[in-house]
Amino acid sequence: MKKILGIVSSARRLGNCEIMVKEVFRGLDEPCELHLLRLTDFRIDPCQGCYHCLFKDGHCVIEDDHATVLEAIASADAVILAAPAYFLGAHSALKRFLDRGLCLYGSVDRLWGKPAVGVAVAGIPGMEGSTLLGIQNFLKLILADIRQTQVVYGALPGEIFLDDGNRSIARSLAQRLFDPTVSRVDPCCSLCGGDTFRFLGRDRVRCMLCSNSGSIYMHSDGTTGVRMEAADHQLFLTRQDVINHRNWLIGMKQRFIDLRKDLKPITIDYLKDGHWIKPCSMGHSTDCNKDDQA
Numbered sequence: 448m449k450k451i452l453g454i455v456s457s458a459r460r461l462g463n464c465e466i467m468v469k470e471v472f473r474g475l476d477e478p479c480e481l482h483l484l485r486l487t488d489f490r491i492d493p494c495q496g497c498y499h500c501l502f503k504d505g506h507c508v509i510e511d512d513h514a515t516v517l518e519a520i521a522s523a524d525a526v527i528l529a530a531p532a533y534f535l536g537a538h539s540a541l542k543r544f545l546d547r548g549l550c551l552y553g554s555v556d557r558l559w560g561k562p563a564v565g566v567a568v569a570g571i572p573g574m575e576g577s578t579l580l581g582i583q584n585f586l587k588l589i590l591a592d593i594r595q596t597q598v599v600y601g602a603l604p605g606e607i608f609l610d611d612g613n614r615s616i617a618r619s620l621a622q623r624l625f626d627p628t629v630s631r632v633d634p635c636c637s638l639c640g641g642d643t644f645r646f647l648g649r650d651r652v653r654c655m656l657c658s659n660s661g662s663i664y665m666h667s668d669g670t671t672g673v674r675m676e677a678a679d680h681q682l683f684l685t686r687q688d689v690i691n692h693r694n695w696l697i698g699m700k701q702r703f704i705d706l707r708k709d710l711k712p713i714t715i716d717y718l719k720d721g722h723w724i725k726p727c728s729m730g731h732s733t734d735c736n737k738d739d740q741a
């Protein structure tokens with residue numbers, strides 16, 4: 448029986464994200480097991496940027512819950528993700544996990560190509576900001592095969608199912624999870640299906656999901672299209688892209704060793720500038736200037 452991992456990126460018990468994940472699961476045609484992970488329950492500390500994990504099969508020096516979450520994703524057959532809009536973006540629990548993403552390169556084979564669907568839940572119609580992109584970024588960077596993502600609206604816990612429209616969306620997401628046919632809604636990135644672009648000037652745009660650039664144009668019927676060009680550095684259209692990016696990151700160590708003598712005088716020049724305000728939790732008073740000068 449297939450193991451489905453439902454990732455709920457909201458602390459609110461029986462909130463809209465939780466019931467959406469469960470509703471999508473209910474819509475699956477084949478019998479599956481649902482395992483649930485409330486991302487906000489897990490302690491995930493900031494990446495220290497030491498690159499240790501890149502050289503140690505993804506093993507991170509930080510002792511927290513990151514490895515538990517990663518293992519839950521790696522051992523699932525498919526993923527259903529839901530996250531709320533918090534201040535115009537996806538809940539930060541998604542980003543906290545992603546910021547430790549260098550560890551993921553140790554599990555490429557177990558992660559690559561897992562079918563996944565995602566839902567952004569926003570309280571106010573039109574006020575989701577970048578939440579859907581946050582969901583898509585999360586799924587892309589856990590190396591999943593994104594089958595469909597969707598925004599739904601509802602503020603109070605349960606409100607998304609006050610009418611049946613969002614239950615139909617849940618059903619459609621469930622159908623798409625194990626359906627390998629790709630259906631994209633234009634205009635979108637022809638390379639990855641992303642639908643969020645940054646305007647670079649004139650007709651040039653960059654896809655915020657795969658990082659490739661292209662140009663927008665208008666069809667004779669007045670609708671717009673996007674013509675994309677694959678670049679050397681893209682996230683991640685093929686498994687080889689992932690390996691190439693990992694190797695590029697690994698190469699950074701040698702680059703740092705080669706450039707260290709030139710870099711050090713640049714950074715050291717800024718050592719004494721300014722007064723650092725430190726958190727009380729570090730055992731400092733709010734006026735830490737004396738510590739700084741010590």
Ligand SMILES: Cc1cc2nc3c(=O)[nH]c(=O)nc-3n(C[C@H](O)[C@H](O)[C@H](O)COP(=O)(O)O)c2cc1C
Pocket residue numbers: 457458459461462463464465530531532533534535536568569570571572573574575576601602603604605
């Ligand atoms: C701190 C906070 C910030 C929010 N920011 C937004 C927002 O920027 N845009 C929006 O449409 N809804 C916003 N909402 C509403 C939630 O997205 C909405 O209530 C959603 O249903 C919560 O999902 P949950 O029930 O799974 O927690 C916010 C809610 C909270 C608590």
